[in-house]
Amino acid sequence: GAVVSQHPxxxxxxxGTSVKIECRSLDFQATTMFWYRQFPKxxxxxxxxxxxxxxxxxxxxxxxxxxxxxxASLTLSTLTVTSAHPEDSSFYICSGLAGEVxxxxxxxxxxxxxxxx
Amino acid sequence: AxxxxxxxxxxxxxxxxxxxxxxTYDTSDPSYGLFWYKQPSSGExxxxxxxxxxxxxxxxxxxxxxxxxxxxxxxxLVISASQLGDSAxxxxxxxxxxxxYKYIFGTGTRLKVLA
Numbered sequence: 001g002a003v004v005s006q007h008p009x010x011x012x013x014x015x016g017t018s019v020k021i022e023c024r025s026l027d028f029q030a031t032t033m034f035w036y037r038q039f040p041k042x043x044x045x046x047x048x049x050x051x052x053x054x055x056x057x058x059x060x061x062x063x064x065x066x067x068x069x070x071x072a073s074l075t076l077s078t079l080t081v082t083s084a085h086p087e088d089s090s091f092y093i094c095s096g097l098a099g100e101v102x103x104x105x106x107x108x109x110x111x112x113x114x115x116x117x
Numbered sequence: 118a119x120x121x122x123x124x125x126x127x128x129x130x131x132x133x134x135x136x137x138x139x140x141t142y143d144t145s146d147p148s149y150g151l152f153w154y155k156q157p158s159s160g161e162x163x164x165x166x167x168x169x170x171x172x173x174x175x176x177x178x179x180x181x182x183x184x185x186x187x188x189x190x191x192x193x194l195v196i197s198a199s200q201l202g203d204s205a206x207x208x209x210x211x212x213x214x215x216x217x218y219k220y221i222f223g224t225g226t227r228l229k230v231l232a
Contacts, residue, residue, distance in 0.1 A: 110159065
């Protein structure tokens, strides 16, 4: 299967700082990338969808100014959590899609565990 | 609206035995696909198997197979010869209909394989 990496795998930061998470598709070009958030013992919650070279589409209730997404190339998308607060502590996971939405498979990164003190 | 239902929050299975994880779905689209993912405690989501609505045969991938019953709208995952490493959360997912282009996930089933 296709491989997606995420960096860092975990990060601890102070409240008020910004954190950048990278998502890379290693062996395919991801036309679309998705960013999810997962709380303990819950399913994944989609935050936003990004297509290379265009602005991300955010889900309702997700603050676009707080969660900045940049999909600069077909292999890299970044999520920046700006002015992080303890309530932003969560598991963030990205996925990449090589082909068409609605038919092809999303391949997920290993996730990033963010802890805001 | 489309939705995915996984009714088993937790399951136990003895090592080397087979186990079935249930997934039912609701959609009005004639064309759709169903995905199963495994999420071990490390957190990564591992793609296991895919079933398309027009596929003539049930999907199989190694020890994983799908019991796809279209009329009943169910796509149950069967894991044969369970191993200790199969202990994980398992999610069923499908694409939402046109216009939204996102996965819908079920609530997941936590599988524990007993030695």
